[in-house]
Amino acid sequence: MRMAELARAVAAPRSAEEIFSEVTEAAVELIPGVDTAGILLITKGGKFESHAGTTDLPHELDALQHMLKEGPCMDAALDDVMLRTEDFRNEMRWPAYSAAVANLGVLSGMSFRLYTNERTAGALNLFGFEPMNWTVDQQTVGSVLAAHAAAAIIANRQGEQLHSALNTRDRIGQAKGIIMERFGVDDMRAFDMLRRLSQESNTPLVEVAEGVVNTRGS
Structure with missing residues (x-):
C-alpha cells in the first residue's frame, strides 16, 4: 500500500523535494533498523546538496563526508550501486568517517545509488542507531525507494x-x-x-x- 502511494506520488505533478520527503519518511517507516534517512545529490561541479532528511543528522553526515572526502553516501552516489555497514565501529573502508559517525551514535547504514543523469549523482542514505545485519528484504525495500527518488529527479530534469x-x-x-x-x-x-x-x-x-x-x- 505504501509503495503504491509512492508510485502515484511520482506520477503526480509534485516537486522532487516533496517526493524525496515521502521516500525518506517511508524508509524509516518500512525498514526495521532505519532511524533516520536523507538524500545526497552531488552536482557535476562537485557541490553537495542534502535533501529531505527525516532529522538533521543526515545533513550533518553529508557535511562530514564532504569535509573528510570519504564515506558510503559519497561512494554510492558516484560509484557503487549499494553499500551497507553492519557496524561503523568495525568499518575500515572509511576510517575517519566511520569513527566520527560512531561517535555521533550512528552504528549502521545503507546507501543506494540513484540513477539520475550525467549532471547529477545521488544516493538514498539510511542510518540506524544500533548495529544491524541488513537482510535481503531490507535491502530490496531500500532499492525500491531509491528507484522512486531517482524517478523524481529524472522527471524534474525532464520538466526543466x-x-x-x-x-x-x-x-x-x-x-x-x-x-x-x-x-x-x-x-x-x-x-x-x-x-x-x-x-x-x-x-x-x-x-x-x-x-x-x-x-x-x-
Whole structure:
C-alpha cells in the first residue's frame, strides 16, 4: 500500500523535494533498523546538496563526508550501486568517517545509488542507531525507494528541459516575427537569416534570437 502511494506520488505533478520527503519518511517507516534517512545529490561541479532528511543528522553526515572526502553516501552516489555497514565501529573502508559517525551514535547504514543523469549523482542514505545485519528484504525495500527518488529527479530534469525548450521556441518565434516585419520576408526566409547569423558568428541560435528580440523598439 505504501509503495503504491509512492508510485502515484511520482506520477503526480509534485516537486522532487516533496517526493524525496515521502521516500525518506517511508524508509524509516518500512525498514526495521532505519532511524533516520536523507538524500545526497552531488552536482557535476562537485557541490553537495542534502535533501529531505527525516532529522538533521543526515545533513550533518553529508557535511562530514564532504569535509573528510570519504564515506558510503559519497561512494554510492558516484560509484557503487549499494553499500551497507553492519557496524561503523568495525568499518575500515572509511576510517575517519566511520569513527566520527560512531561517535555521533550512528552504528549502521545503507546507501543506494540513484540513477539520475550525467549532471547529477545521488544516493538514498539510511542510518540506524544500533548495529544491524541488513537482510535481503531490507535491502530490496531500500532499492525500491531509491528507484522512486531517482524517478523524481529524472522527471524534474525532464520538466526543466521541456520548459527550456519552450522558452527557446518562443524566443526564436519572436525573433522571426521581428525579422519578417523589418525586412518584409516570409517565415522560412526569416529563420534562414537567423540560422546563417548563428553559423557565421558561431553563436547558439537561441542567443542570436535573443539578440534580435532585444533590439525591438531600438
